[in-house]
Amino acid sequence: MLALLAIHIAQKSGIPSLLLFLALGIAFKAAGMHFDDYQLADTVASLSLMVIIFYGGFTTNWNMAKAAAWPAITLASAGVVLTAAATGFFAFYVLRFELWEALLLGSVVGSTDFASVSSILVSNNLNLKYNTVPLLEIESGSNDPTAFTLIMVCLAILLKQDISIPLLVFEQVFFGITLGFLMGWFCMAIIRRFHLAEDGLFIVFIAAAMFGTYAICNVLGGNGYLALYILGIYLGNKEFIHKKNVIFFYDGMSNLVEIALFFLLGLLSEPAKIVQFIPVGFLVMAFMLLIARPVSIFALLSVFKTRLNQNILISLAGIRGAAAIAFAIMAVNSGAPLAIDLFHIVFVICLFSLFLQGFLMPWATKVLDMYDPSDTVLNTFNYYQFKSPFKFIQLRVKPQSPWCNKTITEIDPQANMIFVKVLRDESGADDESGEKTTSAEPAAEKLTDTVSIVPSGDTRIYAGDVLVVGGEGFFDHSGEELEEIRVDSQHPWVSRQIKELALPAEQLIVMIQRANHDLIIPDGNTRLKADDRVVLLSQF
Template sequence: MISGAFNVDYFILLIAMLLIAGVLTTKFSARMGVPALVLFIIVGMVAGSDGLGFIYFDNAKYAQLIGVFALVIILFEGGLQTKWKTVKPVIIPSLSLATLGVILTTTIVALAAKLILDVSMLEAFLFGAIVGSTDAAAVFAVLKGQNIKERMGATLEAESGTNDPMAVFLTLAFIELILAPEPSYLGFIGNFFWQMGFGLLLGLLLGKFASYSINKINLDSSGLYPVFAMAFALLTYSAAALMGASGLLAVYVAALIIGNSELTYRHSIFRFNEGFAWMMQILMFIILGLLVFPGQLFQFDIILKGLLISFVLILVARPVAVFLSTIGMDFDTKEKVFLSWAGLRGAVPIVLATFPMLAGIPNSQLFFNVVFFVVLTSTLVQGSTITMLAAKLKLMGPKKVSPPHSLELVSIGKANAEIIEVEVEDNAKIIGQSLADIKFPENTLINAIIRSGILVTPSGDTVIREKDFLYILTSRKSKKKLEEFLKEKKVDSEDDDGSEQLKMKM
């Protein structure tokens, strides 16, 4: 009894220490110019049996389980934060990179792996598939808060959110080709369209259903809404996966739908999932760091092979895939160079590298070690220089300003009202008008205005300006009407004399 309790307490203590170490590394990563996920991996390697020896972990099955669960949460959070209006213009090139780009990368890396690793052609293609996709966790983590041009950031985020299913499909397909005595190639084609098509459809349906359910249900505690939303993410993945479709694609699509819908307790849902995604990212990379043994990884043979394949992946395969996948898609050379360099590898290749290990594929341990080294090289070299390259290529946008946190009532279920946050958009009809002159829908009240980071106490004489953040108390019944009212635009001065008066007040 005492021994069992001690083991449980020791395990909880280790989790606490690993999370604390992971959180603290995010502080140092910005100062050191190194992506946080690299430091997470290092924490795991140091704490492992080849390091300080705190934890012995070599279970690829558990690592895969934790990795997939974490990827679901990370993709869900990334989809929630993605604005459809920024993704829509780049959806075609993003999907082209996520499909054709992955296939081209897989093929080029496979040809290199055949020569460098001295494996069979099918095994070489398996290796290429494992490292063929960019990683959502790595891309979201590196781009978060950076002022890279919106179009570039949207393309990378949409690509990384949608190309994991292609990498998973190709990895499982090549494992089956290696193991199956008589594989069905036509079956693979049909399976591909089923996985992508049904995964997309299920994501759309469950995303709509989740948004509807979150807004219609009245819960007594505001803390239950984020849990409710996260439960739909897990439901979406499992439902798609159990039906043989792509669970990761379904989750990302559902998150896009939910994140771009009007939600009750929207900010609570977003903040909870942001924190939970960070926690899962920390645990996932630390666990993956524990799974590797530095004594096996940092051998001359692995280092040499890893460096050669990294060279081919970063400087040959990815650029070729980007330039060919975006032909005729209105990207100039500078933008294509940036997209080529920003194709980060991260958790997904490492998680996929556990699949051959569990399937008993020959050379699976070699694949895992080389993949791990490739990921370290990619995140360390590319991840730490993305912002610098964007600045060099003049692809930096205006500095991003994080809006203030919104205020929400304790319980919508009891109060049937909430305080919403609205940023005054360009050319909004209310710009230049005083609060006394604006005819807001009934049951609404301006509580506060944040202007350039400064609190402005509202009064009847207060004039609304562009980029103001308005905090408005409204009833649930009036919320939709209020949002539509705030989206109204000014009419041209030539057609409406009233707009001239608005301009004069400004």
């Protein structure tokens, strides 16, 4: 009940709700509730992170986030390494920590926290310009595995284990990625083969797949968190019956484990030690906020030509939270000889990070002119697609389209649909390809050149615009009428137009995926190319 009250207070005041959950735990500890079981806390933290990371991947719309994927992945890998190293050397040279303990501290707090970042974005409805929200979502959802790998390296050295560090890193990454994809493929094969929902086993199966993936990956020496994130992305971007039920379940479960985790972490802390480590924690947090993260952001994102105000806000969004504290507990339980109180130092860092960055982000968003009032971060169109029959598609307006140079009121789509958004390229470059594309990376969705317009009746449509259109969706429950055909260089269809194929009346090519991953909605004049994947609808 107190947690629900904390959520209500957070929504009204703008205070990060996760900070209030921590405060609740600290208050109960100060009131006399004794809890110091680090082993139990480690188990709860690991289970919670598994749910949070899997759900973060599951709700990532890859098609919409793909334009920001490379910058995000760069930050989630190289960015974590740079931030962790810089923080570690700061602790070594300035705070006089032992070298590998300092680097362990940097690794523990090296990743941003998905739960904290998403909580602040959603609670303040902060939609950001230039495709920044998907970038932050992918970065914060996928950078924990990198931090985990760095922690494994530091602990191996502190424990004087006779292992090959390059081999350890390779195993963590290779088995994590490979097993994530393999388990995703296996799960989809089971889902399509058996009717689990009819027996009430669907949610149980997904949960078993999640825990099984983590366990198998750990046994093989891989990164279980990375495997879970890949598994989540793979399953979340597939269509299957009762997918909404999975969303409902994990939406509630992720909230529950976040409440439990932050409350437990607050309960595990000791108020006297929190006060004792305020100076150290504040210095480390300030260094990360003002130097370590901005330097890594500006250095790595310069390749992608992102804007100054965007880089500053991304630097500010590097919030530390549950993952860092959970990793600190794991390090304490590892048996490594530590001269520092890693848990309470990290705890203080996260407290300051949640408090300062949580309050600064809404203000900085407006000051830096990064707020996009024409859209909402609550869904990036995912929420309604997952939780209702309402679906969105995007259509590119070609120069020869009858909609070109007309206002919305002049367009009669002759269908039960609504124009939701117009995406326009500031450069004004028209698409002359002559094909209707649903690629997630059209010209109007570049990382920095997008203008997003909420259309009214007077909005005029131009060539090159991408129209986001909403309507009631359809889902083929059997999936048996669809067949995927790969057109290789020797296939009889290669280099031929669809109208030349003489398909039976009961067959229709509904979609083509190019080798560059563009999705083409074909017409009779569309010419098939080598390495195309053709989705064929057949009704006999």
